[in-house]
Amino acid sequence: MEVIKAAILGFGTVGEGVYEAIQTHQQQLQNILGVEVQIAGVLIQDLEKERNIADEVLVTTNFEDILNIPDLQVVFEAIVGEDPSYSYLSQAIDKRCDIVTANKVMFATYGEKLIKKAQTQNVKIGYEATVAGGVPIIRTLAQQLQVNKVGRIQAILNGTSNFILTEMRNKELSFENALGIAQELGYAEADPTNDIGGFDAFYKLMILSSLTFGEQPDWDEVKIEGISALSNDQLEEANQNNFRYKHVAELIKEGDNISASVSPVLTDADHPLYNVEGVDNAVVIEANLAGTLTIQGPGAGKKPTASAMIEDFVHIIQSKKTSYALS
Ligand SMILES: NC(=O)c1ccc[n+]([C@@H]2O[C@H](COP(=O)([O-])OP(=O)(O)OC[C@H]3O[C@@H](n4cnc5c(N)ncnc54)[C@H](OP(=O)(O)O)[C@@H]3O)[C@@H](O)[C@H]2O)c1
Known part of the structure; x- marks a missing residue:
């Protein structure tokens, strides 16, 4: 089965929620998309914190390591504030990764720029989680x-x-x-x-x-x-x-x-x-x-926000197959 490799930036309430939702809904994802979704890397700040992440996942404080993951297709972003989120997402788009973000502070300022950049690179941006958590507004x-x-x-x-x-x-x-x-x-x-x-x-x-x-x-x-x-x-x-x-x-x-x-x-x-x-x-x-x-x-909250992000992810992958534009 085809594998889609994704990375998660930030592993707090939201990042962990996305990770868990992908693990617990792997079968649904496979049924809907016909692919296996693999979290290949997680970016955090503090390597000392205990985290419930499988051994095969790359856990790093260096964003370059994430960008260097071979065949990385999707980046989920759940860190806090404008910087360095905007810079990380710009670089990910340049690498032709699709983006799913929950970061409203960053997106309120840089959303329009990121969407334009994504269009030039022919990638998608999902930002449902930035507004009203699980509510699909x-x-x-x-x-x-x-x-x-x-x-x-x-x-x-x-x-x-x-x-x-x-x-x-x-x-x-x-x-x-x-x-x-x-x-x-x-x-x-x-x-x-x-x-x-x-x-x-x-x-x-x-x-x-x-x-x-x-x-x-x-x-x-x-x-x-x-x-x-x-x-x-x-x-x-x-x-x-x-x-x-x-x-x-x-x-x-x-x-x-x-x-x-x-x-x-x-x-x-x-x-x-x-x-x-x-x-x-x-x-x-x-x-x-x-x-x-x-x-x-x-x-807000772990599951509702993860719900918004995982649904964005599914729409993005489906849109690639059907040319159905999200952003
Ligand atoms: N919480 C919600 O219900 C909710 C709902 C909608 C949207 N959001 C948005 O989602 C984002 C994440 O929220 P959260 O509640 O999950 O925050 P959080 O619990 O404070 O977690 C933030 C995570 O980001 C990591 N991080 C912060 N700065 C970083 C940097 N410069 N480089 C690498 N990693 C960094 C932290 O690493 P360490 O673990 O190593 O400290 C932590 O894992 C925010 O933008 C927030 O506005 C949150």
């Missing part, structure tokens, strides 16, 4: 709404801030206590600034803007407001009036103008985001033919 926009004109997107794109607002309202917890629980449960980072400050949602929103409108608004003009200034009194007052605060990332296209914001928004019971609770993410798309669509699900 990228493919929905890219493939199911190609003819539709999308005028507005409203979304909950950060599970941590949604969880905190839900806990504060339901259990009357202070912001600090709700954040502490989110950290204990592994939803929030030790440094939660990106989540509660709205920056994580902002990066994802910029990726959605590039995909939906072919461009991003000027980053300096995007209002980004976190949730930490919301008081229990405000949440309670809203609740008594049948409103809920949601941390909403919004994109609107009017004429040639794109406006974007991330901020706490009061939603009423008829709003599609009103009942999106806990760590769930949701995206509401207003499309001229389809109408208003809402897609909801787990926005």
